[in-house]
Amino acid sequence: MGGTFDPIHHGHLVAASEVAHHFDLDEVVFVPTGQPWQKADKIVSAAEDRYLMTVIATASNPRFSVSRVDIDRPGPTFTIDTLREISAAWGPDVDLYFITGADALAQILSWRDVDELFTIAHFVGATRPGHVLHDPGLPEGKVSLVEIPALAISSSECRQRVASGKPIWYLVPDGIVQYINKRGLYGDTSS
Numbered sequence: 001m002g003g004t005f006d007p008i009h010h011g012h013l014v015a016a017s018e019v020a021h022h023f024d025l026d027e028v029v030f031v032p033t034g035q036p037w038q039k040a041d042k043i044v045s046a047a048e049d050r051y052l053m054t055v056i057a058t059a060s061n062p063r064f065s066v067s068r069v070d071i072d073r074p075g076p077t078f079t080i081d082t083l084r085e086i087s088a089a090w091g092p093d094v095d096l097y098f099i100t101g102a103d104a105l106a107q108i109l110s111w112r113d114v115d116e117l118f119t120i121a122h123f124v125g126a127t128r129p130g131h132v133l134h135d136p137g138l139p140e141g142k143v144s145l146v147e148i149p150a151l152a153i154s155s156s157e158c159r160q161r162v163a164s165g166k167p168i169w170y171l172v173p174d175g176i177v178q179y180i181n182k183r184g185l186y187g188d189t190s191s
């Protein structure tokens with residue numbers, strides 16, 4: 001599952017769990033983005049903080065793990081590089097599914113090497129409450145949408161709540177609230 005995870009929240013975790021159940025997946029590997037080039041105009045927290053929060057949030061689930069491939073690769077993050085690395089590491093016998101939000105998938109035709117992407121993995125878009133996907137002309141059979149139960153949480157809302165002193169308990173796992181406090185993340189309302 002690819003995302004910026006700034007911070008990871010229960011919407012991401014429910015989405016991963018639902019998609020894993022839907023496709024009977026053995027494991028979900030969370031891959032925090034290194035440099036999200038399509039968010040270049042936004043302030044994004046340090047990759048190491050986003051990685052550690054993802055580890056904390058997923059630690060208790062034996063079927064969830066976290067990969068450093070995107071944060072360890074220099075330069076902007078392209079999913080084609082992510083999938084090439086993961087596919088090489090896991091071998092040819094593994095069926096790869098790339099999970100992300102349906103809103104992100106709607107932009108997939110602008111991603112690097114889009115045609116090759118569809119040869120490496122099946123793409124799954126988690127539909128968030130209130131978001132409708134306008135099919136931008138995705139190839140048939142290569143993309144699935146899975147509806148996620150009503151959890152209208154976003155990372156931006158979590159950041160804004162922290163910046164304005166509102167609680168984020170129960171929107172994110174307890175350890176994430178504590179990590180954000182400890183590191184003083186999201187204190188500035190401009191992010």
Ligand SMILES: Nc1ncnc2c1ncn2[C@@H]1O[C@H](COP(=O)(O)OP(=O)(O)OP(=O)(O)O)[C@@H](O)[C@H]1O
Nearest residue numbers: 003004005011100101104126128151153154155156
């Ligand atoms: N509550 C949710 N339900 C389903 N999908 C979600 C939910 N929240 C996030 N996603 C999806 O997970 C993917 C990765 O999430 P990302 O890290 O960008 O979080 P986000 O909450 O969308 O962040 P931001 O609010 O900063 O844009 C995104 O493509 C997003 O659409």
Ligand SMILES: O=C(O)c1ccc[n+]([C@@H]2O[C@H](COP(=O)([O-])O)[C@@H](O)[C@H]2O)c1
Nearest residue numbers: 002003004033038078079100104111112
């Ligand atoms: O490959 C690309 O060009 C590309 C462009 C935009 C987003 N992505 C990936 O899509 C996933 C969701 O991104 P985001 O910005 O919605 O968190 C994440 O894994 C990104 O690395 C990938």
